[in-house]
Amino acid sequence: NVILQKIPRWLRFRSDYDIFNLSYSRLGYDFGYFLDGYTYHTPLDQLSTFKQGVIQDLGDNLAILIRNILLERNQQINDINDADPLIYFDVLSRYLMIYKLSTSILIQKILIILIIIIGIMRIIFDHIYHRQQNFSCNDLHCIYFRFKYPLIIRIISIIIYSISNILSMIIGLVFSLVLSWILSKTRPTSWHGNSTLAIFLFSLPCLLGFIIFRYLFDLLHRCILRKCFQKSSEYNTKHLNKIHFDFEQNFSVLIIYSLSMIISIYSNSQYVYITLIWSIFICPLYLILIITEFILHWKQIFGKDFHQLYLPLLISFFPLIHTIEIVNRLLRIFIPMVTPLFSFGWILRG
Known part of the structure; x- marks a missing residue:
């Protein structure tokens, strides 16, 4: 994946091994397995923590992906350093998608x-x-049946909904950041070792904040319409909600x-x-x-x-699955970098 491959270039470390070798004493057996990356380079990195079939699954997926890369007949792979950079990512760890940035x-x-x-x-x-x-x-x-100035209503509604979408996403992110800060002060490793829990723990507050703020903006929108632009005072809230x-x-x-x-x-x-x-x-x-x-x-x-x-x-099912997969991988890449902050404290305390 083009994003995941460039991350080491943005950092002064090329791998998590460099981080622990240069900055910390390496703990555990240092098995380089992917799916259980939360325990990699930690005191929990022991044979007993392995999930059955993890290494085999990693090897199978990697072999299929390498085969697809080598069988790629076009010459795009050879143009990595071209002026028109490539965008590439895998789908479900099996199929490689490649196209140029200009495309x-x-x-x-x-x-x-x-x-x-x-x-x-x-x-x-x-x-x-x-x-x-x-x-x-x-x-x-x-709206042309209910309002005296429908074109103005339409433009105002589009502006309100657009602002609502932007602010709702920001508020949703703030909700997740607040929860992250609370967890960092109370139980900083409560999500440790469970990628599903980590994703739901921080995505659900984001979704909750988004829904709440969208609902509040919808109430504001209805309030503006009720006070300013109705044709007749006969229309009450019940009629307005049906528009x-x-x-x-x-x-x-x-x-x-x-x-x-x-x-x-x-x-x-x-x-x-x-x-x-x-x-x-x-x-x-x-x-x-x-x-x-x-x-x-x-x-x-x-x-x-x-x-x-x-x-x-x-x-949106496919882009959502791909996004979750990328987030999951990013978490597993950065977990070894964050782990030393808690390894000698919370983890060793049991």
Whole structure:
């Protein structure tokens, strides 16, 4: 993986062995196994801590990956030092994906252009469509049916949802950092030796903070609509909650992905390839949802859009799995660097 391979170059140590050899006395048997990396170079590094089949699984996966690399017929492998750097990563430790940085930038530019064009065209056509004299929108959930200034409502809603997405991610990260700080002061090795526990321990607070902040922003959004822009005072909170803002929410998600892709393009770095991995799956799906929603609305076909929820979850399965795999590997790389801080204290105390 291009990210994991470059980490030693960012640090003054080439491996965890250098860290313990230069800075600390090496403890344990120093078995270089991957899946149990939490115990590597610690007093817990003993034969009794081995999980059955760990070394065999590591060898099998590595052999398959090496075979795929050697059987790669194109010459991209030989162009590692080319002016156009390569992006490479494995999928499930078995299949190697390779493409150039210029290809990644081109794909991201195309996605950004499509998002801008389709988003603007959807807003313009939707506004013209609802302003026709011979047309009357019968959708009770439509903002053009409920509000006096629907175009302003749409723009404000997109801005609010976009800000909500950004701040929710920041607040979610803050939740995880707060929990990390609390654990570092109380039980700094409570997650030690269990990668699943470590991932859930820090991802769940992040998800919780994201959901709570999104909910608060949604309440703020409804409050603004209730006070300022309703056609009639007859509409109460119950009616307001029935209004659909699917396009505004979907387009705000695309705006966040566009911003992340712009950052990725201007950084011109192969290390942010994870942005493309998510964008290439999520952005086309949301663009299709936006177009489909407009067509159904134009044909006066109304109904609950359950696909707005389960389709993004289904499509995001692969990038999510890859992201979790990368996070897991990063944890195991940095665990030997963090372990000495606690090895002589908490671990030796039992």
